[in-house]
Amino acid sequence: MFCNQCEQTAKGMGCSVSGVCGKKPDVAALQDLLLHAVKGLSLYAHEGRRVGVADPEVNRFTVEAMFSTLTNVNFDPTRFQAYINRCVELTVQLKEKVAAAGGSINFSDPSAGFKPAPDLAGLVKQGEEVGLVTNHEADPDIQSLQQITVYGLKGVGAYADHAAILGQEDDKVYAFVHEAMAALTQKELTLNDWVGIALKCGEINLRVMEILDAGNTGTYGHPVPTEVPLGHKKGKCILISGHDLKDLEELLKQTEGKGIYIYTHGEMLPTHGYPELKKYKHFYGHFGTAWQNQKKEFAQFPGSILMTTNCIQEPQKVYAENIFTTGNVGWPGAKHVKNGDFGPVIEKALALPGFESDEDKGSVMVGFGRNAVLGVADKVIDAVKSGAIKHFFLVGGCDGARPSRSYYAEFVEKTPQDSIVLTLACGKFKFFDKKLGDIGGIPRLLDIGQCNDAYSAIQIAVALANAFKCGVNDLPLSMIISWYEQKAVAILLTLLHLGIKGIRLGPSLPAFITPNVLDVLVKNFDIKPITTPDQDLAAILNKA
Numbered sequence: 001m002f003c004n005q006c007e008q009t010a011k012g013m014g015c016s017v018s019g020v021c022g023k024k025p026d027v028a029a030l031q032d033l034l035l036h037a038v039k040g041l042s043l044y045a046h047e048g049r050r051v052g053v054a055d056p057e058v059n060r061f062t063v064e065a066m067f068s069t070l071t072n073v074n075f076d077p078t079r080f081q082a083y084i085n086r087c088v089e090l091t092v093q094l095k096e097k098v099a100a101a102g103g104s105i106n107f108s109d110p111s112a113g114f115k116p117a118p119d120l121a122g123l124v125k126q127g128e129e130v131g132l133v134t135n136h137e138a139d140p141d142i143q144s145l146q147q148i149t150v151y152g153l154k155g156v157g158a159y160a161d162h163a164a165i166l167g168q169e170d171d172k173v174y175a176f177v178h179e180a181m182a183a184l185t186q187k188e189l190t191l192n193d194w195v196g197i198a199l200k201c202g203e204i205n206l207r208v209m210e211i212l213d214a215g216n217t218g219t220y221g222h223p224v225p226t227e228v229p230l231g232h233k234k235g236k237c238i239l240i241s242g243h244d245l246k247d248l249e250e251l252l253k254q255t256e257g258k259g260i261y262i263y264t265h266g267e268m269l270p271t272h273g274y275p276e277l278k279k280y281k282h283f284y285g286h287f288g289t290a291w292q293n294q295k296k297e298f299a300q301f302p303g304s305i306l307m308t309t310n311c312i313q314e315p316q317k318v319y320a321e322n323i324f325t326t327g328n329v330g331w332p333g334a335k336h337v338k339n340g341d342f343g344p345v346i347e348k349a350l351a352l353p354g355f356e357s358d359e360d361k362g363s364v365m366v367g368f369g370r371n372a373v374l375g376v377a378d379k380v381i382d383a384v385k386s387g388a389i390k391h392f393f394l395v396g397g398c399d400g401a402r403p404s405r406s407y408y409a410e411f412v413e414k415t416p417q418d419s420i421v422l423t424l425a426c427g428k429f430k431f432f433d434k435k436l437g438d439i440g441g442i443p444r445l446l447d448i449g450q451c452n453d454a455y456s457a458i459q460i461a462v463a464l465a466n467a468f469k470c471g472v473n474d475l476p477l478s479m480i481i482s483w484y485e486q487k488a489v490a491i492l493l494t495l496l497h498l499g500i501k502g503i504r505l506g507p508s509l510p511a512f513i514t515p516n517v518l519d520v521l522v523k524n525f526d527i528k529p530i531t532t533p534d535q536d537l538a539a540i541l542n543k544a
Helices: 025-050 054-067 075-099 120-130 140-166 171-183 191-220 245-255 265-275 291-300 343-351 370-375 377-388 403-414 426-430 451-467 486-497 516-526 533-543
Strands: 226-229 238-241 261-267 285-287 304-306 323-325 362-367 391-397 419-426 446-449 477-482 504-506
Touching: 025 075, 025 120, 025 171, 054 075, 054 140, 054 171, 075 120, 120 238, 140 171, 140 191, 140 486, 140 516, 171 191, 171 265, 191 391, 191 451, 226 265, 226 285, 238 245, 238 265, 238 285, 238 343, 238 516, 245 265, 245 343, 245 504, 261 265, 261 343, 265 362, 265 426, 265 446, 265 451, 265 533, 285 362, 304 343, 323 343, 362 446, 370 377, 370 446, 377 451, 391 403, 391 426, 391 451, 403 426, 403 477, 403 533, 419 426, 477 486, 486 504
Parallel strands: 238 261, 238 304, 261 285, 304 323, 391 419, 391 477, 419 446, 477 504
Antiparallel strands: 226 362
């Protein structure tokens, strides 16, 4: 196997024996094979649009399949076998439709005529043979940009899948995913071509985050500032982790009146701020931090656990028997919830002991999405003009297990008292419970939400720039980004598409970026690796 898609990849180069995330070689091979099959499907989908053929089932399958290969989402070989076989079925059907419409179906790339092996062992062997979906014969810098694009597409696939669940779709998103995957077969494309495709991925990701935001806020209302307990109540309990608001809503509906408290974990914390979710009285508090700490935290939870996006790493039997998954999440032996029926999850929760007593562990504030922040924009602007607020820091991104990620907590703690810290995504769990005080009633630590809510952060920055009649790069705003997996890659590409400069990225730079490509990013976008909190703060504030 070879996998270098996450920040914690082995030795900063790539996992070649087994994944640091717990992914085994057979799963890595099957993921590579699925992407190979999706590339073939994309050739016909891209050509199909040229002759007026666009298949909704192909669209939805494509983003779901891309999403399933994202770090820590699915480790179940049998699920990938089903994905691969379904991909080939859809390819055959689409090929016939494209031919009937007068489109070309004569593609030379092996992915176009891929035939899956009849058994799992055969599929694994095929996956080992095809390897990464990029063009292995291309210049290393072109391969690097192809990897950046594919990993960005995985993030786009995740956001598009979430949006579609809430009824929000845009064919422009699906069209680009197919176009970009098909482009991997075009050996004549240059380095500049691939720079353009990568930045286009950022543009499309902005659109998909916009429709996801519309799905979330249109269905559940705009988040409002909300205090969330970190302790627990005596009684039966279910813990829900991940990102999927629809799953949370259905769980709340099906547990209402059953004497079960619902707790969030990881990126589900911001959901407490949505009016249509917080109205449920048994939706109580938050337990634990982010998914990198699931082993320890889940073993301590006395109820059932529902995973809606990311899996735990190397699940242990002591607690795996209490865990359920939804959507395309899974690993061998896990119990999968289908068709939104959480009956088994509820039954297990009622059979488990629950919490024996109440416990108060303090609280945190959530719900500072763009609607809440822009609702007090005049107050913020006045504070900037008066000098009460001198700088904004966006400290967001992914969490992770490396000790070097302590940088982000130390950075936040050392930010000056006349600054505001905006945060989003699970990176905040290094410092989300810090008490930073306020500036004239405005909390110094404002949580914008999930990584899915990056659109909100962008809109806040744009609104501030408009208010001060300047560009975003001219604001007293610094972006300190932590990355771990492919949704972070998609968001970074979006920021680059928007022309955002001076981003500080860490804790290490992506293994899939070659020195030449990094040089392009530094020259054009002034991307910087993080150093130490003291050095970075001094550089930022001296420049400001």
